[in-house]
Amino acid sequence: MPKRGLPKKIRQKLLLETIAEDPFLNDEELAERFNVSVQTIRLDRMELKLPELRERIRAVAQDSYAKVKSIDVSEIVGELVDLELDKRGISILETNNNMTFGKTKVIRGDIIFAQANSLAIATIDAKVALTGVANIKYKLPVYAGQKLVAKAEVTRVRGNKKFVFVRTYVKQKEVFRGKFILASLEDSIEAEE
Amino acid sequence: MPKRGLPKKIRQKLLLETIAEDPFLNDEELAERFNVSVQTIRLDRMELKLPELRERIRAVAQDSYAKVKSIDVSEIVGELVDLELDKRGISILETNNNMTFGKTKVIRGDIIFAQANSLAIATIDAKVALTGVANIKYKLPVYAGQKLVAKAEVTRVRGNKKFVFVRTYVKQKEVFRGKFILASLEDSIEAEE
Numbered sequence: 447m448p449k450r451g452l453p454k455k456i457r458q459k460l461l462l463e464t465i466a467e468d469p470f471l472n473d474e475e476l477a478e479r480f481n482v483s484v485q486t487i488r489l490d491r492m493e494l495k496l497p498e499l500r501e502r503i504r505a506v507a508q509d510s511y512a513k514v515k516s517i518d519v520s521e522i523v524g525e526l527v528d529l530e531l532d533k534r535g536i537s538i539l540e541t542n543n544n545m546t547f548g549k550t551k552v553i554r555g556d557i558i559f560a561q562a563n564s565l566a567i568a569t570i571d572a573k574v575a576l577t578g579v580a581n582i583k584y585k586l587p588v589y590a591g592q593k594l595v596a597k598a599e600v601t602r603v604r605g606n607k608k609f610v611f612v613r614t615y616v617k618q619k620e621v622f623r624g625k626f627i628l629a630s631l632e633d634s635i636e637a638e639e
Numbered sequence: 640m641p642k643r644g645l646p647k648k649i650r651q652k653l654l655l656e657t658i659a660e661d662p663f664l665n666d667e668e669l670a671e672r673f674n675v676s677v678q679t680i681r682l683d684r685m686e687l688k689l690p691e692l693r694e695r696i697r698a699v700a701q702d703s704y705a706k707v708k709s710i711d712v713s714e715i716v717g718e719l720v721d722l723e724l725d726k727r728g729i730s731i732l733e734t735n736n737n738m739t740f741g742k743t744k745v746i747r748g749d750i751i752f753a754q755a756n757s758l759a760i761a762t763i764d765a766k767v768a769l770t771g772v773a774n775i776k777y778k779l780p781v782y783a784g785q786k787l788v789a790k791a792e793v794t795r796v797r798g799n800k801k802f803v804f805v806r807t808y809v810k811q812k813e814v815f816r817g818k819f820i821l822a823s824l825e826d827s828i829e830a831e832e
């Protein structure tokens with residue numbers, strides 16, 4: 447963790463590296479990580495000509511949505527920010543109070559599942575993809591306001607079955623993982639037994 | 640499958656048995672099963688003093704909701720119609736077009752998951768219950784308009800971990816099954832690693 451008082455040159459170099467590694471950190475998160483004010487991060491970004499998070503997302507998102515074949519893009523839970531069909535995909539979900547269980551203030555498990563599942567489907571190169579099996583694990587509770595970054599990877603293809611591994615992070619800590627087996631279908635919509 | 644032309648006495652006897660076994664069949668489903676008109680089923684119910692499905696559900700539901708401890712009842716996806724804490728629970732979800740993937744007209748997997756997951760949580764005798772792990776299988780596609788009957792059974796308790804097996808049916812055919820491991824918590828809301 448960098449300490450306050452890092453020379454500006456070094457901080458800006460680390461900032462570039464950090465954003466290259468995780469392009470989905472916003473200014474508040476970057477400020478926290480570098481232990482400086484949000485204003486300092488904004489000035490750094492201006493000097494480095496790095497667009498703000500929203501712009502960074504918009505640029506990659508437009509491209510990603512155009513590739514999706516297997517699902518109506520409006521049905522993807524979260525914002526799709528990267529996609530290479532049959533390889534990998536990334537989506538971001540900004541959580542809020544409407545997504546919590548009132549009793550715990552923890553984000554509902556079905557919301558986290560829906561983001562991962564719809565991302566897994568979007569990642570498949572087929573006109574239609576249905577979920578057959580999922581093994582999922584919730585590792586840490588997620589609270590309203592936290593940003594969920596889901597990363598899907600197609601790990602295996604066997605006939606019309608595609609295995610997709612989705613890991614979901616909050617600030618680069620894994621909070622959820624799910625292994626999905628999807629059936630890709632072109633003509634029929636009958637799932638296998 | 641009973642054939643048309645069953646004597647009324649026998650049909651009414653079978654009707655009583657059928658509803659005792661599956662109280663969540665509506666008149667249309669009963670008519671189909673007995674190969675008679677919906678009107679005939681209504682007359683049978685009147686003679687037998689059997690309330691209609693909505694009334695049968697309402698009677699058991701009031702009782703069930705009063706028992707729930709682990710979740711705000713408004714957060715249960717579907718209608719809770721039976722509950723014995725730490726033993727079993729049943730919920731019903733009437734599906735509609737808003738719950739489908741537009742591409743396939745199949746009910747979204749996350750909806751079926753949310754019904755099962757929230758039922759599993761409701762079944763737990765604890766102030767708070769969080770989902771840790773779930774292994775789920777979608778067995779048959781579900782179409783808008785079909786009624787999902789989810790049945791949860793608590794199969795094992797180990798410390799604060801409770802194992803809940805949920806099977807979801809459409810017209811007594813299993814369409815989904817999920818094994819959930821929930822952590823019941825009284826004071827803390829930290830999930831285990």
